[in-house]
């Protein structure tokens with residue numbers, strides 16, 4: 001779960017005759033630059049995130065039974081959906097109060113539906129295709145990138161395992177306080193409720209986290225804190241929907257790792273690292289498609305493992 005890298009012997013790096021730019025009769029730079037700037041998957045994804053928020057807002061404002069509630073707990077056409085980390089906290093609390101046997105069938109159906117869906121589609125797909133904070137952070141990343149480019153601003157990284165400390169920590173806090181404490185600081189819930197029911201002072205907390213990310217550590221919340229994202233990663237650890245990498249089409253430019261927010265999942269794109277002709281990204285991949293859009297060789301694509309690529 002912690003280290004996605006293969007322990008197999010790496011394949012030998014491709015000789016220059018087998019590189020995609022040579023096969024295309026170009027220099028490496030010509031091949032790399034021939035790729036038209038594409039934002040296909042990014043645009044589709046942003047439309048989905050915004051569209052979901054609009055559905056929540058319209059359902060509330062016009063009293064429609066389309067997508068009611070918020071991202072912490074909702075009803076889609078009357079069908080319950082529940083945030084799985086929220087559910088874990090509720091289970092921790094109810095195990096101390098004896099209320100666990102009284103949890104409703106809607107609770108179990110809502111949880112089961114979400115778990116099943118993301119176990120197939122990839123748990124962290126939720127992060128880039130549903131979460132409004134991910135979208136906000138993508139936009140504020142532009143500020144950070146400007147600081148890095150102009151002033152050589154330094155990024156501060158941490159060990160990825162600290163997210164498991166937060167994951168366990170918030171469950172323990174719920175258990176001992178009998179309160180859903182994480183929900184008070186949860187970016188997903190705060191932003192979702194703000195859009196539907198209106199803003200409050202809690203937005204200062206969101207602003208503080210964004211400033212911290214822009215000035216000190218890129219995507220700190222998503223990478224190291226958010227226990228919902230960690231839960232989603234666990235749920236989707238063996239998901240069939242993934243990003244497929246084909247070694248023969250790769251030119252080792254690593255443009256994909258530059259745009260990826262979790263570049264360790266693309267470890268196999270480095271010269272001399274791939275251990276097989278085809279690799280799939282691991283559980284931290286959010287299936288955002290930025291790497292698919294950026295690859296000059298078309299070496300990356302959405303795919304259902306065992307079937308074939310989808311794009």
Ligand code: SF4
Nearest residue numbers: 250251253254256295
């Ligand atoms: S997979 Fe990554 S490193 Fe390989 S060609 Fe595509 S963008 Fe470059």
Ligand code: SF4
Nearest residue numbers: 260285286288289291
């Ligand atoms: S590997 Fe590709 S799809 Fe996965 S998170 Fe990175 S850029 Fe997004």
